[in-house]
Amino acid sequence: EAGVTQFPSHSVIEKGQTVTLRCDPISGHDNLYWYRRVMGKEIKFLLHFVKESKQDESGMPNNRFLAERTGGTYSTLKVQPAELEDSGVYFCASSFSEVKLFFGSGTQLSVL
Amino acid sequence: GQNIDQPTEMTATEGAIVQINCTYQTSGFNGLFWYQQHAGEAPTFLSYNVLDGLEEKGRFSSFLSRSKGYSYLLLKELQMKDSASYLCAVRGPSGTYKYIFGTGTRLKVLA
Numbered sequence A: 001e002a003g004v005t006q007f008p009s010h011s012v013i014e015k016g017q018t019v020t021l022r023c024d025p026i027s028g029h030d031n032l033y034w035y036r037r038v039m040g041k042e043i044k045f046l047l048h049f050v051k052e053s054k055q056d057e058s059g060m061p062n063n064r065f066l067a068e069r070t071g072g073t074y075s076t077l078k079v080q081p082a083e084l085e086d087s088g089v090y091f092c093a094s095s096f097s098e099v100k101l102f103f104g105s106g107t108q109l110s111v112l
Numbered sequence B: 001g002q003n004i005d006q007p008t009e010m011t012a013t014e015g016a017i018v019q020i021n022c023t024y025q026t027s028g029f030n031g032l033f034w035y036q037q038h039a040g041e042a043p044t045f046l047s048y049n050v051l052d053g054l055e056e057k058g059r060f061s062s063f064l065s066r067s068k069g070y071s072y073l074l075l076k077e078l079q080m081k082d083s084a085s086y087l088c089a090v091r092g093p094s095g096t097y098k099y100i101f102g103t104g105t106r107l108k109v110l111a
Helices: none
Strands: A005-007 A010-013 A019-024 A031-037 A043-050 A053-056 A065-068 A075-079 A088-095 A107-111 B003-005 B009-013 B018-025 B032-037 B044-049 B053-057 B060-065 B070-075 B084-091 B099-101 B105-110
Touching (some): A010 A019, A019 A088, A031 B099, A043 A065, B003 B084, B009 B018, B018 B032, B032 B060, B032 B070, B044 B053, B044 B060, B044 B070, B070 B084
Parallel strands (some): A010 A107, B009 B105
Antiparallel strands (some): A043 A053, A088 A107, B032 B044, B060 B070, B084 B099
16 A cells, blocks of 8 residues: 655745645545644644645645645645745645554755 | 654663553544554554453553553563654544544664
8 A cells, every 4th residue: 555655755945936745645645634843843733624625724834835736636735925934844635534644755955 | 732742762672572552632532543654654543441340462562551541562572673663642532533643652672
């Protein structure tokens, strides 16, 4: 069974540019989550999809971040325009039940 | 406020036993999780406690005391491959799927 895949694994962009991160969850997992880890800090919740609907987006930092999950399959997280403080590792996770999250390896985003 | 505390780093010897503690203060509680993360890889699920007591799974065990806001992960017969970060996470009140993570404990296993 394929795990959660994220693309790209690394992205280096300049301040003011746009970046789109992609997550493909495990097939059949209705729940999809985005988390972020800023250097030296804990992993923090960004948002949660159930199928194509945003269930909870209380962790989204500001309106420069836009997450979508069209069709309830893969999800994208767009940052536009990127700022220096957006640098970090962006993790996607999916789950079938609410007990166990399956994480992707993350996208390391560096904003210069 | 929401807070999860765990030690930043621990070192132990191959074959030994190590206990990683986690204390939490959260506005709701619906389960405590431990994840293992090797550098550059995805966090992987280790254990889940929702009731008080000890859950054992092979070399790994996890304990929970809800009244004390306390958990620990016990790793026995340490192996070099156990060198990793161990993340403690709490799931919020029923109805929310939001997980609150600690900063993780980096465990080094020495030969």
